[in-house]
Amino acid sequence: MLKQRIEALRVCLKEHNYRYYTLDAPIIPDAEYDRLLRQLESLETELGEPIPADSPTQTVGAIPSNTFRAREHTEALLSLANAFDESEVEAFEQRIADGLGEAFTQDTLFIIEPKVDGLAVNLRYERGNLTIAATRGDGRSGEDVTDNIRTIADIPWQMHSGEMTVPDLLEVRGEVYMSKTSFNALNTLQQANGAASFANPRNAAAGSLRQLDAKITAKRNLNFFAYGVGAGGRDLAASQSELLDLLHTFGFAVQETAMAKNSKELLARYQQLMLQREAMPYEIDGVVYKLNNFDMQQRLGAVARSPRWAIAHKFPAQEVVTTVNDIIWQVGRTGVITPVADMQPVAVGGVTVSRATLHNIDELQRKQVYAGARVIVRRAGDVIPEVVKAIDVDENAVFPALPEHCPVCAASLFRVEGEVAWRCSGGLSCSAQLKERLRHFVSRGAMDIEGLGDKLIAKLVDEGKLTDIANLYELDYQSLSAWQGMGEKKISNLYTAVEQSKTQTLARFLHALGIRHVGSATSAALATHFGSLDAIKLADEDALLAVPDVGPEVAASIRSFFSEAHNLNVIERLLEKGVSPQAPKIQLNSHPLSGKTIVLTGSFSAIQRRSAQEQLRALGVKPASSVSKNTDILIAGEKAGSKLKKAQELGIEIANEDQLLAWLDWQ
Template identity: 45%
Template structure:
């Protein structure tokens, strides 16, 4: 087999990162995942393998360096007092033994006991109890910040509203962490109901649970009958018991359900438990995708600590991938925002590990040749943690002679433009500057939540804007008129006004958001933040040399050259000038100095509740922070002011009960006027 070039490996790494980020947004922001967790895990695992084998290609903004994901704005924000980290994965017995060897090496000459628990296929929640009563239920979000979904959490009957037993011995405030999930029977019933209502079916129980917990109407949540298993306990951000086994016992006594688990004195006992559970997985009333293995001693857990992503004292053993055979009905080619052409196999739909699979990426022309994939072939597909299923092999014995070879197009399938594949690269690209597929993808990236956060600019609208020639690049968004937007399909005056308001608000996004939104190759969120912080303005960044860029920590030569190449393009420089002329912020927002701080804001904690008439919550937050204050998501005795808008909810009642000062929007605006930085 021909040894792959460094260019090919770099291209695969770039594709993996972009795909993982896209699916992060689909899953965590839109509740609309396209693939299973096993496929996602395998993509991340593949990226980890490539970065480990080629550390010179590793980047600090890689999805492997972060937990992933961002909370949406439909619910109040909650900051987790202790990060909710993800777990490293193991896929075979040797991985488990390697985990045990690492733990033994780090722990020194002490015997290690483990607790093995079923890994529920659901979503993580953090529950806060104050004086024994449930006061907050939050999603995991990005691990640091989640969403307050307390009304929905209260509908889950396996979550006690009041703790049993001697909870007061631990402290006034207790946090319980666990997994919300949809039982198999509830999932099947839900899909039957959706079929009857003409609604699309949920792909799997985890997808259904994630969509359910973020429903705005708690009655819908109650009707779907989520369940909950608890797996951890914190008091003041620490673990109150000497052993995890004791934690599970306490959780049961307090009224929680915990999964089937075992106390294991060796890794061999852990492996035996994993094997037994894998054999029983289909007989369980809920979906599991593996076993979580944790060191039992909490003192040893603290000693081993965690990386930025995961604890060193725990691992998730994922059950082996499931395979299925299906037929390739067609092969299509998708065009991304960088012009990359990606062949995609359209499959005869097949059930695989609880998910209906109907497509699989074929990556590139070389992969198609390697597998000798043809249209009409029967293939073996596999979910082994990859973001999307992969074709393992072609079942040549099922060929009947009508299968057709696939040839990559020499012209862009969207615009007809020239397709180029430079020597040494695996990816072919459309090089047409006016390719509508690329423009549409660039618009969606520019408007995404992690970039300029233009709510309402989705697939359908982007398609219309491109097709009707209303935008030629992202700068044209700032010249759109209400009347022309209102005339588009499914828009109208109100939707047009809302979109224009979002576009106007995007002008004040941070410089880092703008740099990321520009879509410069290899520049992710973290790199965009580093560049914004170092150079301070788009103009200074545009003049930076490759040497200056490469000298920055965690940037590297590949990123430096990519940034320099982007700004060397005359069209890109013109785009930046047009964005600047439109009023988009192209300099980093100045931090409040001592001279600009106002005593009514500096060091004060604000909480926002209800709808403000003259500004969005994001805008109000920015104004407060610019004056030295900070915004919290919940009302406490440490809150200095609660700003109240229309339809204020429970936060207003909480503020009254605690005697926290309450101010209306007009009073808030007067405070701003007299404390303008």
């Protein structure tokens, strides 16, 4: 039974090696591969029999494909053993000390290098000229990618030796990678061309380097860091730090490094790099610790697949495999219905997660996720965990379907043509959207209810005192007196502000309802055009399209909102509680600013400049971007600059934000 498990793991890992190193198309994350490899190492030790030379625990990489010509490395490229926690780093230091004996002192130095998540290559230089470049392959031979390597600016065709003598033959080892900027640009281009996106920069770099047409590789903007040498490099330097300085002199890009004397200092640098990771321009997936002195390295030697004098300390996995328990449908603050995977808890990116977003029904179906599926979960930095894809998909699995109604309020769902998101239509009554709806409803550009800040709204909802927007006008103010910070004056002011809002303008009331695609300018145009709430509620799409700046998408959104019974119910209750939106007393083009050219400058605290411009335009005003003799009024906010000075020089009328708000609210 033990032998069968070992053989099954060997076959599995060989397949994953082939997919990773040869096809550049891994189907499991690195953390899952590391887990399987460690499991195999443990089982082989438990069996106690001689380990075959072709076992994944004894080999590096995979046999090169037949796509490119095979090239032998003069000296083999070894892999690095991995450490995943502090105890393993401490054990690494202890093994070094034991191996060196008295030669290991408190002054023995380790060099620390960021571990680039890229593709290892071997560069062969003859008399300082690049002649052959090959991928790692199986460590002994790789694929000839010389033409493609020559497109990478970080790799000199001829080493800049200056007055130094370079060996007749020198192998330079390093990592080809793709920067985050280049990766994002490449995926944008892939999507624009209808091609598949790359999963990560490492896959993108590997795929780009293995192009049959070097012109394509050249367009991918690959980079390279040198980190070591093979044949011909033994006597170039006495230490790794000296070697990196020399390689930089030769014209190679090298990374910044740090030195340490013990595992405590190694771990401190590890924590620093982990914090800097997200801000770095390229991906790193860990830190490499090396004994700096080459003579000491030589004394320690290597095991089957890795040197004893170096180790890679991996960062917490950003991609892991776990199992989905169930698919849960959540309603976001804007009404978007999102499928979420409820999973077996798993550590990813240093945090234990049990739920991850699936974004939308189309993504769920594309990723083939279902209850019981084994999935890859990704989390980078502070990004919310997401399911990347399912693996080993069961062809008999039952895939989840989109619910017919909102799982929170039971309102109908809708999807705007051309969009992927499905939304709940019960905007005013859906409790999942309530806090955000209330924040918008009471804001200065809407019902303008002072005293209802975010914290108070959140508490009123959490305590069950507000279950929809209409509850705002039937608050039990006396019960609020028991709350900390809610004194008699504050409660009285809140009551007054709520009561005053009952006679807010129709334009602001419409804006407060939060109808999708209907901002303050459109609300003002609707109020002016129709003159009453009832007329807007009954208007069909053709009538709505007659309103200035209302297009088919906006008209459809308005019609959908007023067709939903849940929304009509909340509006009816608002009216019953005394809310009486005031119809405009003017017709379009009868506003005192109608026909005038107005420039806005500076910043405003109560309204965004773009929103103000839209509302002014709806009232027949001509907003302009620059001050001239044709300007009628300049409205200056905080930190108004050169435009204010020019307006003063030209004698143009100047108004402030308070006057702007009064004009926008003019009846």
